[in-house]
Amino acid sequence: MFLITCPFCGEREQSEFKAGGEAHIERPKQPTELSDDEWAEYLFMRKNIKGIQFERWNHSHGCRKWFNVVRDTSNDEIKSVYKMGEKPPTI
Template structure:
């Protein structure tokens, strides 16, 4: 069982959350100007590192808010949790 610390509700079981993919992926400035290859890269290509990785999570069973988590993909250890719009902590 993975305990995810929601910034608003505190630590909760992972079953209360929905994974939202890689954090800090900027929407294209002019999506209409992208080629099909560039659009496909934006939609489908994401980093897949072994180690600390910034992810988006939604607390679907309680406050329903989105936030970011820096989680080690090899160990599932959570290094940092921060609200959407905040910068990633330097120590994470």
């Protein structure tokens, strides 16, 4: 179990958090304008990287806030943590 530094609460154990998949996938503002393929791209297509991955996490057993985490999926090293709406760091 790894440790995650919640940007609101500080360092906590992984069991307090819920993983929310890939980060920075914005819900289209006008879904009705999209073709099936474009909608499918948003709906289904997710990266599954061995290495640096940008992810959403939720402090579900804490402050219940969503935030972003940059994690190396090969060794669970967390490179960066930042709030929703903030610019992703360059890593």
